Amino acid sequence: MGVRSGIRHALWIAWKDLLDISRNRMGLVMLILMPLFMMGMVGYIFPSNSGMSNVPVALANLDAVQGNASLSTKFVAQLEALNNKTGMMDLSTVGSAADVKSNIQNGQQSAGIIIGSNFTSNLNSGKQADVTIVNDQSNPQTASLIQTQLTQVIEQMGTQTATYGLNQTYKTPLNYSLAQVAPYNIQTTGIVPGQTNYFEFVAPGIMGMVVMMSLMTGLPHAISFEREMGTLDGMLAAPVHRMSILGGKVIAQTTRGMIQGIIVLTLSIVLFGVVVQGSIALILGILLLGVFSLVGLGILITSFTSTEETATMIMMTLTFPMMFLSGVFFPISQMPQFMQVIAQFLPLTYAISALRKVVVLGVGIPAISTDIIILFGFGIVLLSAALLAFERAMKR
Amino acid sequence: MDDIAIKATNLVKKFRDFVAVDHLSFEVKTGEIFGFLGPNGAGKTTTIRMLCTLSGPTQGSATVAGFDIAHQGDRVREHIGLVSEKMIMYDRLTAHENLRLFGELYDIPRNALRERIDELLKVVNMEKWADQQIGTFSTGMKQRINVIRALLNEPEILFLDEPTLGLDPQSTNEIRDFTRRINEDAGTTIILTTHAMAEADVLCDRISIVDYGKIVALDTPSNLKKVITGADTNVIELDVPNITPTLISDIQSLSCTQTVTAEDETHIRVHASGDEACDNVIDTVRSGAGQIRSIHNVEPTLEDVFLYLTGHEVREQVADKVTTQEGHSRHGSRVRSRIR
Ligand SMILES: Nc1ncnc2c1ncn2[C@@H]1O[C@H](COP(=O)(O)OP(=O)(O)OP(=O)(O)O)[C@@H](O)[C@H]1O
Ligand SMILES: [Mg+2]
Numbered sequence: 001m002g003v004r005s006g007i008r009h010a011l012w013i014a015w016k017d018l019l020d021i022s023r024n025r026m027g028l029v030m031l032i033l034m035p036l037f038m039m040g041m042v043g044y045i046f047p048s049n050s051g052m053s054n055v056p057v058a059l060a061n062l063d064a065v066q067g068n069a070s071l072s073t074k075f076v077a078q079l080e081a082l083n084n085k086t087g088m089m090d091l092s093t094v095g096s097a098a099d100v101k102s103n104i105q106n107g108q109q110s111a112g113i114i115i116g117s118n119f120t121s122n123l124n125s126g127k128q129a130d131v132t133i134v135n136d137q138s139n140p141q142t143a144s145l146i147q148t149q150l151t152q153v154i155e156q157m158g159t160q161t162a163t164y165g166l167n168q169t170y171k172t173p174l175n176y177s178l179a180q181v182a183p184y185n186i187q188t189t190g191i192v193p194g195q196t197n198y199f200e201f202v203a204p205g206i207m208g209m210v211v212m213m214s215l216m217t218g219l220p221h222a223i224s225f226e227r228e229m230g231t232l233d234g235m236l237a238a239p240v241h242r243m244s245i246l247g248g249k250v251i252a253q254t255t256r257g258m259i260q261g262i263i264v265l266t267l268s269i270v271l272f273g274v275v276v277q278g279s280i281a282l283i284l285g286i287l288l289l290g291v292f293s294l295v296g297l298g299i300l301i302t303s304f305t306s307t308e309e310t311a312t313m314i315m316m317t318l319t320f321p322m323m324f325l326s327g328v329f330f331p332i333s334q335m336p337q338f339m340q341v342i343a344q345f346l347p348l349t350y351a352i353s354a355l356r357k358v359v360v361l362g363v364g365i366p367a368i369s370t371d372i373i374i375l376f377g378f379g380i381v382l383l384s385a386a387l388l389a390f391e392r393a394m395k396r
Numbered sequence: 397m398d399d400i401a402i403k404a405t406n407l408v409k410k411f412r413d414f415v416a417v418d419h420l421s422f423e424v425k426t427g428e429i430f431g432f433l434g435p436n437g438a439g440k441t442t443t444i445r446m447l448c449t450l451s452g453p454t455q456g457s458a459t460v461a462g463f464d465i466a467h468q469g470d471r472v473r474e475h476i477g478l479v480s481e482k483m484i485m486y487d488r489l490t491a492h493e494n495l496r497l498f499g500e501l502y503d504i505p506r507n508a509l510r511e512r513i514d515e516l517l518k519v520v521n522m523e524k525w526a527d528q529q530i531g532t533f534s535t536g537m538k539q540r541i542n543v544i545r546a547l548l549n550e551p552e553i554l555f556l557d558e559p560t561l562g563l564d565p566q567s568t569n570e571i572r573d574f575t576r577r578i579n580e581d582a583g584t585t586i587i588l589t590t591h592a593m594a595e596a597d598v599l600c601d602r603i604s605i606v607d608y609g610k611i612v613a614l615d616t617p618s619n620l621k622k623v624i625t626g627a628d629t630n631v632i633e634l635d636v637p638n639i640t641p642t643l644i645s646d647i648q649s650l651s652c653t654q655t656v657t658a659e660d661e662t663h664i665r666v667h668a669s670g671d672e673a674c675d676n677v678i679d680t681v682r683s684g685a686g687q688i689r690s691i692h693n694v695e696p697t698l699e700d701v702f703l704y705l706t707g708h709e710v711r712e713q714v715a716d717k718v719t720t721q722e723g724h725s726r727h728g729s730r731v732r733s734r735i736r
Contacts, residue, residue: 005503012500016486016493023488023529230482234545237448238501239473 006244013235013248014255017222021256031256035210035264039203039272055333057089057146058100058112058134065120071129072119079113079150089146097134104136105361110333111135111146136361200275203268204283204355205328207261211287212294212348213319214257215250219298220311222249228308242391246299253298254291261287277362283355286368286375290351293375296382303386303393327352347378401426401553401585402447406456409442409609416442418609419456424587426552429579431600432589433698439609440589441481444555447587448478461552474502477546477554481561483538484545487531491522491541494530495548502549509548516544520574536567543574553585554578560595572599593698605702612705617698624696624704629654630673631696632666635689636681639664643684650676655703662689667704 021027063072083089092109094100100112116122116130123129133146223246226232235245265283268274276283301318305311325339326332326348332340343349354371357363365372402424409417417439424430432440445451447460449469458465461475478484485494492513499509517523520540530538539559546554556575560568576599578584590596596603597617604614613620624631636643639662647666648656653676654667666677674693681688696704 008503009501012497016489016497019493020486020488230480231484231486233445233448233450233478233480233482234484234498235501236450237473237476237478238498238549239470239503240501 006241007247009240009244010247010251013240013245014251017249017252018255021252031260032263035206035260036267038206038210039199039264039267054090055088055111055146056109057091058094058103058109059091059115060094060097060100060112061115062097062117063115063119064117070120071123072115075115075119075131097132100134104134105363105367110331113146113150199268199272200360201356202329203264203272203274204359205326205352207264207268207283208287208290208348208352208355209323209326209328210264211257211261212290212351213323214260215253215291216294216298216319217312217315218253218256219249219295220302220305220315221308222253223299223302224305224308224311227306236394242394243387246387246390250295254288254295257291258284258287274359276359278358278364282358282365286351286354286358286372289372289375289379290347290355293347293351293378293382296379296384296386299386299390300382303389322346322348325349347375350374350378399426400424401428402430402458402460402587404443404447404456404458407443407446407453407458408455409439409446409451410454416609417446417453420606420609420611421456422604422611422614424553424585425602426585427579427583428601429575429586429588429599431596431603432587432606433591433593433596433603433702434589434606435591438606440606441557442609443606444478444480444557444587444589448476448555449473474549475552477549477551479543479546479554479556479559481557483542485530485538485542488529490527490529491517491533492526494541495545498545499548504548512548512550516547520544520570536563536570539563539567539571540574543571547578550582551584553587556586556588558590559588560590560592568595575599593702597698603698605698605705607702607706613701620698620701621696624667624700627669627704629667629669629696629704631694631700632668632674632677633659633692633694634664634666634677634681635662635691636664636686637662637689638685638687640684640686643681643686646680646684647677650680652676655707657703665700667700 021031059076061072061076063070065071066073080091083091094103094112097114100109100114103109104112112134114132114134116132118127119129119131131150133150135146223232232245236242261284265276265280269276297318301311301314305314324330325335325343326346327335327343328348332343332349332353335343350371354368354375357368357371361367400423402422404423405421407417407420408415416437420439420443432438432443434440442451446453447458447465449465449472452466460472463471463475465472484498486497489497495513495516496509499513504512513526514523517526520543522537522540522544525533525537530541533541543556543559559575560571563571572595575586575588579586588596588599600617602614602616603620604611605620606612613623615623639658644656644658644664647653647664650668652668652670652673654669656667657665659665666673668674668677674691678688678691
């Protein structure tokens with residue numbers, strides 16, 4: 001029994017499972033409906049920005065006029081005063097617009113505020129001044145949060161600035177002063193062009209979740225079901241390596257999961273207007289890696305349970321919290337500390353984080369290399385444990 | 397080829413504290429049909445699972461086709477075919493696809509496999525149904541495919557675990573004929589488990605009667621029956637329309653009586669020893685105002701052998717497990733559960 005025949009056996013077993021799946025009408029309908037349902041439900045229910053605090057924000061004051069005469073300094077002071085009350089942001093000053101972007105990209109900050117170079121002069125000459133909010137589109141909630149804060153600052157400052165402007169330039173016609181009541185032109189720009197939308201945030205998460213959950217529930221089901229039906233004995237009593245049986249099951253379930261993942265991706269693009277910034281091939285690659293990282297867990301559960309019912313129950317208990325803790329719906333940085341700690345031990349967390357970076361930020365492999373390494377590590381450890389357990393379980 | 401197909405030495409299988417197979421030792425000769433006969437829970441399936449390498453023995457060892465089940469599992473698996481209690485068939489696959497899958501798992505070359513499948517389908521008259529999904533088949537049709545599935549790799553040893561369970565009399569006969577033919581034509585050694593006594597009687601060259609995980613007797617069917625006749629035990633069947641429980645216990649208390657079993661509302665079967673056995677039984681029935689419609693001294697069956705050897709009946713639990721089992725109507729009315 002060489003490696004070649006082992007692989008051939010695995011492929012035949014996968015062929016059998018996929019044929020079986022493809023002939024199960026109801027199952028097929030569910031296969032397609034599940035991701036659709038997930039997308040729709042999640043997209044409409046969850047967009048909210050309450051309860052955020054200490055969001056790290058980079059602040060770049062590029063105003064040409066600094067010091068006492070600077071209006072931007074006042075603006076920043078005002079912003080800080082307000083923020084001290086609400087505690088929503090964790091402001092840190094950086095030197096340039098480029099710093100803001102790179103800090104966001106490498107995850108140091110979630111958003112940035114850039115005060116334009118003509119801020120003071122524009123205001124003094126009665127024109128509109130520019131303040132730009134840069135946000136990480138992978139976290140749309142931050143953008144709307146900062147916008148709200150800035151609007152508040154501006155509303156308070158607006159009156160003062162107007163008064164200030166009137167005092168300074170007596171001869172200015174009244175309508176100029178009125179224009180200065182709302183003197184700031186706030187633009188929101190993301191790191192990449194396009195609209196921020198919650199779907200862009202959740203789509204990668206749901207994709208990762210659907211694929212990996214599909215495997216996690218599908219695998220124990222596929223194996224326990226056959227064991228209960230007695231058909232597994234047919235394969236076990238044939239000269240087929242245990243690895244081939246497992247391999248076949250994994251191939252079939254992964255294919256099924258990937259199909260669902262692709263459905264989510266297609267729906268996100270076609271129905272929900274998600275723009276994929278990164279490479280589709282890389283996305284599929286990450287999905288596969290995510291699957292690899294979890295396969296072991298699925299097999300472990302199968303090995304330790306004797307019936308399909310128990311296996312399914314354990315799966316449900318594990319997957320439900322995993323779904324919430326791994327940042328599918330909310331950014332992990334917004335979770336309580338202990339949840340953040342738990343999230344670090346879930347492979348799904350890293351898969352989703354990598355997917356999100358690729359889909360939303362359009363990064364390549366180097367930017368997600370840590371996630372890739374961690375996922376790979378999870379896979380190796382879980383799989384080794386699982387194979388030992390499976391070998392033992394089959395001899396019961 | 398070795399003339400010993402299977403050799404088991406002190407096989408033990410425990411499930412936690414429960415001993416399902418208790419120090420079984422036996423040899424199966426190459427080319428014979430060897431029967432395991434015993435009631436539910438006797439340990440027949442557990443033994444077969446160990447021999448097929450599906451389950452590891454707690455103690456003891458066995459060789460199958462000359463290979464050790466514990467250390468040469470792969471070699472064992474190459475030489476055996478298994479028809480287990482549950483059908484090894486995928487309902488959503490067609491008959492042909494099912495056979496194809498298993499053929500590929502045995503690494504049978506493509507062309508040879510195609511021929512083999514066609515040939516086997518023809519033998520069981522199922523060519524017409526080759527491309528229909530198994531799920532649409534009747535139990536009998538499924539079982540025919542299931543049996544030929546186990547023959548794909550032309551096994552030297554074929555395990556049949558209750559192959560006629562749940563089949564109607566016609567399908568049962570077909571499977572039995574087919575079993576005999578496999579044995580005669582290909583010289584395949586067959587291990588058959590059943591609790592259908594008649595089946596074991598007509599098919600098996602040798603039978604081991606198992607009870608509580610132990611072999612209580614192992615011999616040819618005719619020799620097994622001699623256990624009874626040789627021991628001077630008569631098997632008497634009486635037809636008493638007005639039989640009462642009191643009458644039965646009266647017969648039971650006779651010194652010559654070994655066992656009394658009620659077969660249905662009017663028939664009882666008595667194992668009794670000695671020349672006066674028949675007279676004594678008749679006298680007892682008559683003095684209890686019982687009407688004897690008929691009385692026979694009958695040939696012992698394997699069932700009688702089992703009863704004689706173990707002191708309890710094989711069918712006690714069987715009736716509620718299998719409703720279509722032949723002979724069921726004769727015994728079905730009386731189902732007691734067997735408590736351990
Ligand atoms: N996996 C298991 N775990 C625990 N007990 C088991 C297991 N498999 C079998 N047993 C027990 O071992 C005993 C023997 O079972 P086995 O299936 O071998 O009997 P059998 O002779 O095949 O009976 P039947 O005629 O019902 O098929 C039974 O009491 C059964 O409950
Ligand atoms: Mg059994």
